[in-house]
Amino acid sequence: MIAVDRGRYTCVVGALDAPTVTAMRARELGRKSVVVGDRVSLVGDTSGAAGALARIVRIAERRSVLRRTAEDDATTAEGRLERVVVANADQLVIVSALADPPPRTGFIDRCLVAAYDADVEPLLCLTKADLAGPEAVLDYYAELELPYVLIRPDSELDALRALLADRVSVLVGHSGVGKSTLVNRLVPDAARAVGTVSAIGRGRHTSTSAVALRLPAEPDRDGGRRRSRADVAEGWIIDTPGVRSFGLAHVSADSLLHGFPDLVEGTVDCPANCPHTADEPDCGLDAWVAAGKADPRRLASYRRLLASRAGDTDQRDTDQRGPGEDDRRGPDE
Numbered sequence: 283m284i285a286v287d288r289g290r291y292t293c294v295v296g297a298l299d300a301p302t303v304t305a306m307r308a309r310e311l312g313r314k315s316v317v318v319g320d321r322v323s324l325v326g327d328t329s330g331a332a333g334a335l336a337r338i339v340r341i342a343e344r345r346s347v348l349r350r351t352a353e354d355d356a357t358t359a360e361g362r363l364e365r366v367v368v369a370n371a372d373q374l375v376i377v378s379a380l381a382d383p384p385p386r387t388g389f390i391d392r393c394l395v396a397a398y399d400a401d402v403e404p405l406l407c408l409t410k411a412d413l414a415g416p417e418a419v420l421d422y423y424a425e426l427e428l429p430y431v432l433i434r435p436d437s438e439l440d441a442l443r444a445l446l447a448d449r450v451s452v453l454v455g456h457s458g459v460g461k462s463t464l465v466n467r468l469v470p471d472a473a474r475a476v477g478t479v480s481a482i483g484r485g486r487h488t489s490t491s492a493v494a495l496r497l498p499a500e501p502d503r504d505g506g507r508r509r510s511r512a513d514v515a516e517g518w519i520i521d522t523p524g525v526r527s528f529g530l531a532h533v534s535a536d537s538l539l540h541g542f543p544d545l546v547e548g549t550v551d552c553p554a555n556c557p558h559t560a561d562e563p564d565c566g567l568d569a570w571v572a573a574g575k576a577d578p579r580r581l582a583s584y585r586r587l588l589a590s591r592a593g594d595t596d597q598r599d600t601d602q603r604g605p606g607e608d609d610r611r612g613p614d615e
């Protein structure tokens with residue numbers, strides 16, 4: 283399932299050039315939600331002809347589930363409202379500009395937690411590399427061996443395309459970082475593809491939910507010819523226009539630490555059930571950082587996330603705004 287709009291689901295069936303099929307949920311699905319990336323079973327009219335409507339009767343077991351909550355704090359109603367963003371993704375591409383707007387490591391850290399929690403591999407995609415160098419960001423993540431790509435307006439996208447080939451990648455990023463520009467470069471007919479969806483959605487032109495776009499087949503290395511259909515890479519990117527960030531109320535404090543692999547080893551000497559917070563005098567993380575084993579900014583970022591999950595509004599960063607909310611922000615933390 284590649285797109286949803288007002289109860290109408292767009293599904294790809296079979297061959298690359300086959301028309302997409304529009305479907306609705308069958309009653310037997312009950313309350314189970316169908317999300318972009320889901321592999322579904324269809325019955326009814328799957329011809330893809332104009333006006334044809336199939337029914338989704340089954341959702342296949344998901345290989346990965348990328349979730350978010352509107353808030354970090356599980357004690358609030360919004361915090362308990364957990365949403366599955368995308369199913370079956372292989373990779374989370376965190377799109378961050380190097381300038382204009384400046385990179386927000388708090389946001390990237392939050393995405394990393396969501397990625398590790400979902401068992402989806404992260405990829406840092408640093409845009410506007412023509413405006414600023416990546417050194418500061420890369421230095422912050424030096425301990426993580428985080429894969430990254432640099433994007434400039436005039437740069438070839440070969441390195442990124444190679445990392446996207448054969449996989450399902452979800453793109454997230456704040457407004458203005460150049461995500462749409464990048465999607466349009468990767469999938470030149472993206473506007474048309476989304477237009478198809480909006481036609482199904484009875485005239486809406488911008489979708490705020492996730493949309494999967496098939497990456498054009500890569501030209502054959504020798505000769506520039508297209509490979510035969512059997513060899514065509516099944517790469518997909520999923521754009522998430524409505525997802526500004528990941529509330530993390532659904533992630534346990536332990537899992538939160540997995541978003542900070544550079545800190546994990548620093549907790550081996552912690553007392554049992556250590557909350558790892560700044561007010562815990564025996565937390566091993568302070569000594570770990572003091573000994574130069576990890577960057578103090580990383581510990582500060584981890585503790586900021588811990589605090590925001592605990593409902594500590596003073597500590598809460600500004601990364602959990604919902605779609606449609608004001609997207610202007612103050613300076614990065």
Ligand SMILES: Nc1nc2c(ncn2[C@@H]2O[C@H](COP(=O)(O)OP(=O)(O)OP(=O)(O)O)[C@@H](O)[C@H]2O)c(=O)[nH]1
Binds near residue numbers: 459
């Ligand atoms: N200098 C520079 N500008 C860029 C680059 N990529 C995008 N831009 C510009 O940055 C601005 C924002 O780009 P968009 O692609 O609209 O950003 P977005 O992340 O999709 O933002 P929303 O559409 O609000 O979600 C535009 O004016 C682009 O022309 C880049 O690599 N370098």
Ligand SMILES: [Zn+2]
Binds near residue numbers: 564
């Ligand atoms: Zn601790």
